[in-house]
Amino acid sequence: MKKVLFLVIPFLITGCLHISDVKPWEKGTHAKETMKDAGIDKMRMKFDTHIYYSKEATKAGFGIAGGGCGCN
Amino acid sequence: MQLKYSLVALACIATLSAEDSISISYLQYDEDNNRVSVSAPAIAIQKDFGKDYTLDVYVVSDSVSGATPTYVEENVVASSGATSVATTTSVVPVYNQSNEFDEVRNAYTLNLTKRLENRNEISIGTTVSLESDYYSYELSGGYLQYLDTAKNRSLNYGLSAQFNEILVYCASSTDTEVCDASSGSSEAATSIGIGTEIGLSQILDKNSIIKGSLFLKYEDGYLSNPYLKAVKDDGVSLTLESDQRPDTRLGYGAYLSYKNAFRDNQTFQVDYRLYSDDWGILSNTVNTKYYYEATNDLTLGFGLRYYKQSEADFYQEGYFEPSARYLSSDERLSDFSAVTYTFEAKYNITDKLSTNFSYNSYDQSTDLSATYYTLGFKYKF
Numbered sequence: 154m155k156k157v158l159f160l161v162i163p164f165l166i167t168g169c170l171h172i173s174d175v176k177p178w179e180k181g182t183h184a185k186e187t188m189k190d191a192g193i194d195k196m197r198m199k200f201d202t203h204i205y206y207s208k209e210a211t212k213a214g215f216g217i218a219g220g221g222c223g224c225n
Numbered sequence: 226m227q228l229k230y231s232l233v234a235l236a237c238i239a240t241l242s243a244e245d246s247i248s249i250s251y252l253q254y255d256e257d258n259n260r261v262s263v264s265a266p267a268i269a270i271q272k273d274f275g276k277d278y279t280l281d282v283y284v285v286s287d288s289v290s291g292a293t294p295t296y297v298e299e300n301v302v303a304s305s306g307a308t309s310v311a312t313t314t315s316v317v318p319v320y321n322q323s324n325e326f327d328e329v330r331n332a333y334t335l336n337l338t339k340r341l342e343n344r345n346e347i348s349i350g351t352t353v354s355l356e357s358d359y360y361s362y363e364l365s366g367g368y369l370q371y372l373d374t375a376k377n378r379s380l381n382y383g384l385s386a387q388f389n390e391i392l393v394y395c396a397s398s399t400d401t402e403v404c405d406a407s408s409g410s411s412e413a414a415t416s417i418g419i420g421t422e423i424g425l426s427q428i429l430d431k432n433s434i435i436k437g438s439l440f441l442k443y444e445d446g447y448l449s450n451p452y453l454k455a456v457k458d459d460g461v462s463l464t465l466e467s468d469q470r471p472d473t474r475l476g477y478g479a480y481l482s483y484k485n486a487f488r489d490n491q492t493f494q495v496d497y498r499l500y501s502d503d504w505g506i507l508s509n510t511v512n513t514k515y516y517y518e519a520t521n522d523l524t525l526g527f528g529l530r531y532y533k534q535s536e537a538d539f540y541q542e543g544y545f546e547p548s549a550r551y552l553s554s555d556e557r558l559s560d561f562s563a564v565t566y567t568f569e570a571k572y573n574i575t576d577k578l579s580t581n582f583s584y585n586s587y588d589q590s591t592d593l594s595a596t597y598y599t600l601g602f603k604y605k606f
Contacts, residue, residue: 175428185486187518197599210506210508211498213476216422
C-alpha cells in the first residue's frame with residue numbers, strides 16, 4: 154500500500170496544483186533550453202545518464218530509451 | 226485581434242519548425258586512484274523533414290580503460306621447518322584494486338518522431354551498443370498525447386524492449402550454466418529487458434512546468450557481472466566463485482520534476498526519483514540545477530545531485546557461506562550515497578554556432594571518486 158501511494162504521488166501533485174490557462178503566444182519562456190529536461194547541453198545529459206547507469210544500482214527511470222552496456 | 230492571430234501563427238511556426246542541428250561533444254572521465262578512465266567523442270544530428278517528421282541520430286564511442294577492484298586468485302608461498310625449510314604454495318583469493326581492462330564501446334541511436342494532424346506525436350527508435358564482449362539491441366516507441374486544445378497538458382507513454390548478449394570468459398569461471406569450464410572456452414549468455422513508462426506534463430503558468438511519471442523495468446537472463454568474483458568460506462578454505470545474481474529483476478519507481486523561470490534570465494530546476502526493485506535496492510535521487518543567462522550569448526549553469534541507495538539482499542562485502550545461492554561483492558550493489566557537483570557554460574559564438582563546457586565532480590561514500598569534463602559545439606542549419 155505504501156509503495157502504491159508513492160507511485161501515485163506524481164499524479165496527485167500534478168493534478169492538485171494551481172494551473173493558469175497559458176496561451177500559445179505566452180510560451181516563449183517554455184521554449185528556452187534552460188526549461189528543458191536536458192538543460193543547455195543535451196549531450197551532457199546523455200553522458201551523465203550513462204555514468205550513473207554504470208556506477209549505481211538504479212536501472213530504470215532514465216527515460217524510455219537508452220540502450221544497454223556491459224559497464225565495468 | 227489580427228495581431229493576436231499573427232502571434233499565434235508565429236508561435237506555432239516556431240514550435241513546428243525546430244532548427245536542424247549537428248552537435249559534437251567530447252567526454253573525459255577519470256576516477257581517482259587510477260581506476261577507470263573513459264574518453265568518449267559523440268555526435269548528434271537532428272533533422273526535420275517537413276513539419277511532421279524529425280529524425281534524431283546519436284553516435285558515441287567510449288574508450289574505457291583502467292581497473293575495477295574484485296577478488297582474484299593469488300599464489301602465496303609459505304615456508305616452515307627449522308632445519309630444512311619446506312615451502313608450500315597455495316592459491317588464495319585476494320581483493321585486487323588493479324584488475325585491468327581496456328575496451329571500446331560503440332553505440333548508435335536512431336529515433337524518428339511523427340507529428341499527427343492533431344499534433345500528437347508518435348516516436349520509434351532503436352539503439353545498438355557494441356563491445357567486444359557485450360552486444361545490446363533495443364527498440365523503443367512512444368506516444369505523446371495532448372489533453373487540451375492549448376497544449377498545456379500532455380500524457381506520454383513509452384515502451385522499450387532490449388536484447389543483450391554477453392560473452393562470458395570461462396577460463397577461471399565456475400559458472401557452469403553459461404560456460405564450459407573444462408574446455409576454458411567462452412560462451413554467450415543472454416538477457417532481455419522490457420521497460421515501460423507513463424508520464425503527465427502540465428504547464429502551470431507562463432514560467433513554470435511540472436512533470437510526473439511512473440516507470441517499470443523487467444529483466445530476465447544473465448544479469449551477473451562476468452568479470453567480478455566473490456569468495457566462499459567453508460571454514461577450512463576459501464574458494465573463488467563467479468559473481469552470481471538472480472536471473473530476473475523487476476524495478477519500478479516514480480519521477481517528479483519542476484522547472485521555474487523565476488526571473489527573465491534565471492531558471493531553477495529540481496527533480497526527484499524514487500526507485501525500488503526486487504533485489505532489495507531502494508534509491509532516492511534529488512537533482513537540482515540553476516541557470517543564469519549572464520548575457521544574450523552566455524549562459525552559466527550550476528548543478529547539485531544527491532543519490533542514496535540501499536544494498537541488494539544478496540550483497541556482501543566479505544566472504545559468503547558455502548550454501549549461498551547468490552553472491553556478489555560488487556560495491557555498486559552496496560549501501561552508499563553519492564554527490565555530484567556540476568558547473569556548465571554555453572556561449573553563442575555566432576547565431577548558428579555555440580560551444581559548451583562542463584566540469585563535474587562525482588563522489589561516492591564508497592572509495593569511488595571521479596571528475597569528468599565535457600566540451601562540445603553545436604551548429605544550427
